[in-house]
Amino acid sequence: MNRTALTEAGTAMRSTPGKNGRAYAVIALLAASTFTFITVENMPIGLLTLMAPSFETPPAMIGLLVTGYAVIVSLASIPLTKLSMGIPRRRLLCSAIALLVLATLSTAFAPNYYVLLGGRILGALAHAVFWSIVATTAVSLFDRPKHGTVISIVFAGSSLGTVLGIPAVVWIANQQGWRPTFLVMSALGICIFILLSILLPGGSRDDEDTSxxxxxxxxxxxxxxxxxxxxxxxIFIAQTYITLFLTEATGLRTSELSLALLAAGISGVLGVFLGGWLAPRKPNVAIAGPLALISVAMFCAYAGAASVMLVVVMFSVVALGFSAFAAAVQVRVLIVAPGSTDIASATSSTMFNIGIGSGALIGGAVVENLDVRTTALASGSLAAIAVFVFLLGLSPAAQRQVGIRRRNLKKVPLEPGNMQ
Incomplete structure (x- = not known):
C-alpha cells in the first residue's frame, strides 16, 4: 500500500465510528499487554521467598533472575529493533507476545534453576522487541497533541501490573503455590495474542508521521x-528487595504483603497519568521531579524503617515517582528522538533495563554484605545523583522549547489518527 492509500485509509478510519472504536480497543489491548509483560518480569520479586526454596537457592539467586532478564533486554533491544524494522507491527507484537507465553509456560514447569533461567531469557527477548515498539504503535493511532494521554493509558497497564498483577500473583501463590501463577499469566497472554492479531492493523511503519x-x-x-x-x-536497588525490606527491616507479616504492594501499585497508576500530563507541559520537572521525590522517600524509609506505616507510604511514593518518571521519559523520547522513534524507544528500554539490572545487582550485594535496610540509603543516594546528571546534561534548546511547546499545546479531543 502506497503513502496516498495509507492517508486515505487513515481519513476513513477517523470518520467511521466503528473503526474509531477499533482504535480504542487496540489501545486497551496494548495496555493489557504492558500489564502482562511487567507482571511477568517482576513476578520473581513478589515471589522471592516462595520460589527460592523450590530450587534450594538463596533469595539473592532468585533476585538475580531480574538482573539476568534486564541484561538480555539491554543487549538485545537495539539490535532486534534494527533487524525487525521492516516487519509490520501486528506481526511483530503478536510474535513477541507468543514468545512471552512460551517463556512463561516453561517457567511454570521448570524442574530446576537452569530451566527457570532459560525461560527468563526467552521472556527477555520478547520483552526487548515488545517495549521498543509498543509506545510508537499506540501513538501512531492518534494525532500528536494527544500522545501524552495515549502513552499514559498504555503505561497505566504497566502500573496495574504492580497494583493488581503482583499482589494477585502473591495471593494466588500463597494459596496454591507459585507455579500456577505463571499458568494464569500464560492464559492471559494467549487471550491478548488472539485479540491483537484480529484488531491491530498491519502495514509498513515507514509511512507513519510518528516515525x-x-x-x-x-x-x-x-x-x-x-x-x-x-x-x-x-530505584531498583531497593525495589528488587522490597518484600525482604518490608518483612525483615520493617517487620511486616507475610500475609500483609499483598496489601502493602497494592498501596504502592495504586500510587503507581496515579503516577503514570501525572507523568503523561506533565511531560508536554513541564518537561524538565516531569523528569527531575519524580527522581527528587524518590530520593527523599528512600531516605525517609531508611531513617524510619521500624515504622510499618511510614515505610509503606514511602514505597508508595517511590511507586508514584517511578511511574511518573517512566511515562514522562517515553513521551519526551517521542519528541526529542534524533532519528527513528522505534530506535529511540529501544534505546530507552535498554537504559531502563541497564538500570533495573544494575540496581538489582547492587541491591543483592548490599543485602548479602550489609543488610536490606541499607538498600534504601543506597537507592536514595543514586536517585539524587540522577537529578544532577539530568540538569547538567540538558541542552540550551531544551530550555527554550519548554515555553514554545506550552504555547502550542492544543486541547484536542482524543480522536484516533492514522491507522495503517
Whole structure:
C-alpha cells in the first residue's frame, strides 16, 4: 500500500465510528499487554521467598533472575529493533507476545534453576522487541497533541501490573503455590495474542508521521537516557528487595504483603497519568521531579524503617515517582528522538533495563554484605545523583522549547489518527 492509500485509509478510519472504536480497543489491548509483560518480569520479586526454596537457592539467586532478564533486554533491544524494522507491527507484537507465553509456560514447569533461567531469557527477548515498539504503535493511532494521554493509558497497564498483577500473583501463590501463577499469566497472554492479531492493523511503519521525533534534540535525548540508567538503577536497588525490606527491616507479616504492594501499585497508576500530563507541559520537572521525590522517600524509609506505616507510604511514593518518571521519559523520547522513534524507544528500554539490572545487582550485594535496610540509603543516594546528571546534561534548546511547546499545546479531543 502506497503513502496516498495509507492517508486515505487513515481519513476513513477517523470518520467511521466503528473503526474509531477499533482504535480504542487496540489501545486497551496494548495496555493489557504492558500489564502482562511487567507482571511477568517482576513476578520473581513478589515471589522471592516462595520460589527460592523450590530450587534450594538463596533469595539473592532468585533476585538475580531480574538482573539476568534486564541484561538480555539491554543487549538485545537495539539490535532486534534494527533487524525487525521492516516487519509490520501486528506481526511483530503478536510474535513477541507468543514468545512471552512460551517463556512463561516453561517457567511454570521448570524442574530446576537452569530451566527457570532459560525461560527468563526467552521472556527477555520478547520483552526487548515488545517495549521498543509498543509506545510508537499506540501513538501512531492518534494525532500528536494527544500522545501524552495515549502513552499514559498504555503505561497505566504497566502500573496495574504492580497494583493488581503482583499482589494477585502473591495471593494466588500463597494459596496454591507459585507455579500456577505463571499458568494464569500464560492464559492471559494467549487471550491478548488472539485479540491483537484480529484488531491491530498491519502495514509498513515507514509511512507513519510518528516515525521520527517532532523536535529532535540529540543532547537532551542523551541526557534523558543517561538519567534513566542512573535513576532506575537507584530505584531498583531497593525495589528488587522490597518484600525482604518490608518483612525483615520493617517487620511486616507475610500475609500483609499483598496489601502493602497494592498501596504502592495504586500510587503507581496515579503516577503514570501525572507523568503523561506533565511531560508536554513541564518537561524538565516531569523528569527531575519524580527522581527528587524518590530520593527523599528512600531516605525517609531508611531513617524510619521500624515504622510499618511510614515505610509503606514511602514505597508508595517511590511507586508514584517511578511511574511518573517512566511515562514522562517515553513521551519526551517521542519528541526529542534524533532519528527513528522505534530506535529511540529501544534505546530507552535498554537504559531502563541497564538500570533495573544494575540496581538489582547492587541491591543483592548490599543485602548479602550489609543488610536490606541499607538498600534504601543506597537507592536514595543514586536517585539524587540522577537529578544532577539530568540538569547538567540538558541542552540550551531544551530550555527554550519548554515555553514554545506550552504555547502550542492544543486541547484536542482524543480522536484516533492514522491507522495503517
Amino acid at each position: 521520527s521525533g517532532s523536535t529532535p534534540d540529540r543532547r537532551t535525548f542523551r541526557a534523558i537516557m543517561l538519567t534513566a540508567a542512573v535513576g532506575v538503577s537507584g
